Amino acid sequence: MSDDVRTVAPSIGSRLSQLAELPGTDRARELASLGRSWLGEGAPSLTDDERAAVVKTLLDVVSEGAGSARERLTVGAALGLLGDPRLLLPEDDAYWATVELDEGPIQFGRYLVTNREFRRFVDAGAYDDDAVWASIEGGLAWRDGAEARWPDLASQAESRPFVVDNQPVVGVTWFEAAAYAAWAGARLPDFEERLYAVRGREKRPYPWGAPFGEGNANTQEEVLGQPTAVGLYLRDRSPEGIYDLAGNVAEWCADGVDGERWAHPGAWDQPSMSAWAKARVLETPDSLSPALGFRLARDHS
Numbered sequence: 001m002s003d004d005v006r007t008v009a010p011s012i013g014s015r016l017s018q019l020a021e022l023p024g025t026d027r028a029r030e031l032a033s034l035g036r037s038w039l040g041e042g043a044p045s046l047t048d049d050e051r052a053a054v055v056k057t058l059l060d061v062v063s064e065g066a067g068s069a070r071e072r073l074t075v076g077a078a079l080g081l082l083g084d085p086r087l088l089l090p091e092d093d094a095y096w097a098t099v100e101l102d103e104g105p106i107q108f109g110r111y112l113v114t115n116r117e118f119r120r121f122v123d124a125g126a127y128d129d130d131a132v133w134a135s136i137e138g139g140l141a142w143r144d145g146a147e148a149r150w151p152d153l154a155s156q157a158e159s160r161p162f163v164v165d166n167q168p169v170v171g172v173t174w175f176e177a178a179a180y181a182a183w184a185g186a187r188l189p190d191f192e193e194r195l196y197a198v199r200g201r202e203k204r205p206y207p208w209g210a211p212f213g214e215g216n217a218n219t220q221e222e223v224l225g226q227p228t229a230v231g232l233y234l235r236d237r238s239p240e241g242i243y244d245l246a247g248n249v250a251e252w253c254a255d256g257v258d259g260e261r262w263a264h265p266g267a268w269d270q271p272s273m274s275a276w277a278k279a280r281v282l283e284t285p286d287s288l289s290p291a292l293g294f295r296l297a298r299d300h301s
Contacts, residue, residue: 019057028067028075031058035078046082055082065234069215069222076229080166086231087116087166090184090296097240098300099197105300108189108197108242111230112168112249112295113180115154121180122151133175135182142175142286150176153288166229168249168293174261174285177252177294188254189297191262191280197238198245198277205277207245208235212272217247220271227268227291246275249293252283260284267291 019027035058046054058079061067067075088095096107126132127149133139143149153171154163162170172180174188181187189197198207208216217236218228231243238245246266253262260282266275269291273279283292 025066028061028071031061031078032067032071032074035074051082055079055085058082059085062229062232069218069224072232073224073226073228076166076232077164080164080229084166084229087111087114089117089120090186096298097238097242099200099238099240099242101193101196106189106193107298107300108194108240109186109296110241110243112244112251112293113177114166114230115163115169116165118150118169118172118180119154121183124183126179126183127151129183132179132183136175136178138285139175139179142173143179146173146286148288161226162290164229167227168230168244170227170249170290170293171288172252172293173288174252174283178254181294181296184296186296186298188252188294190255191253191264193297194245194251194253194264195277197240197242200239206236206275207238207242207277212275217266217272217275218244218268219247219266219275220269222247222268224268227293246277249291250274250281250289252292252294253280256285257282263292 019030022030058075061075062072062079065072090096090109095109097110098105098107127143130140133143150169150172153159159171178188198204202209204210206212206216213235215222215233215235217233218224227249230248231237233244233247236246236248237243245264248266248268250267250270251264253264256262261284262280263283265279265281
């Protein structure tokens with residue numbers, strides 16, 4: 001028995017010890033059942049030692065990619081509730097992955113911007129900081145006239161499945177995404193930059209190569225009906241370690257045409273065709289959707 005299991009109360013510790021003996025698929029199934037008890041109302045409180053032991057066990061399942069899509073969805077949500085140690089911030093070097101473009105290196109966030117990350121922006125009072133919004137085209141005018149901002153939408157009861165800490169933030173306009181990027185000392189990627197991050201010099205149609213296959217990305221075919229924790233689909237990952245490039249949520253890009261902005265449409269509510277690296281759609285910058293988020297980029301110093 002490992003030290004982290006020995007230190008917890010018998011009820012939790014013994015169950016985790018039993019789970020450790022199970023094959024990955026069975027362990028994922030049992031952990032999903034256990035995780036649901038923490039996600040519902042009246043969830044039991046855990047000591048610090050219990051929490052650490054459970055988080056470690058959940059992380060093991062995530063890193064193995066074990067279980068069905070729905071089981072891993074629950075495991076990821078439980079991990080987000082208890083504290084996902086994978087989540088970093090833009091000031092952490094490990095937050096970034098470097099891609100060598102022909103024009104020079106560029107860094108991308110390994111994960112889509114998460115609810116935990118974006119909430120820090122909100123809690124810092126950034127929506128009241130004129131300088132943040134003035135730094136982006138049309139930002140101040142949108143903020144001052146907006147009928148629905150992310151903090152308002154996120155507080156609604158129906159938004160609960162979409163605001164788990166380790167899931168990608170969704171329901172953000174391009175203005176909000178660009179403002180967060182500026183506040184974080186970064187920017188949104190151009191579509192062509194993002195395209196290269198997916199395809200590389202090998203011209204991959206998907207981060208893992210080809211064909212699209214089954215169970216490689218969170219698209220409509222997975223029938224989950226919502227985003228998952230970031231990085232839950234292990235094959236939806238570039239060689240440099242950039243996750244969720246094909247599915248999970250669509251991504252705003254910096255550039256566009258005639259005042260509209262490009263977005264890569266691959267998301268939980270779209271068919272696999274939308275996951276293709278070259279797929280793109282134009283959206284008005286004030287558009288928002290429960291399947292549209294973003295990631296950060298920055299020029300390598």
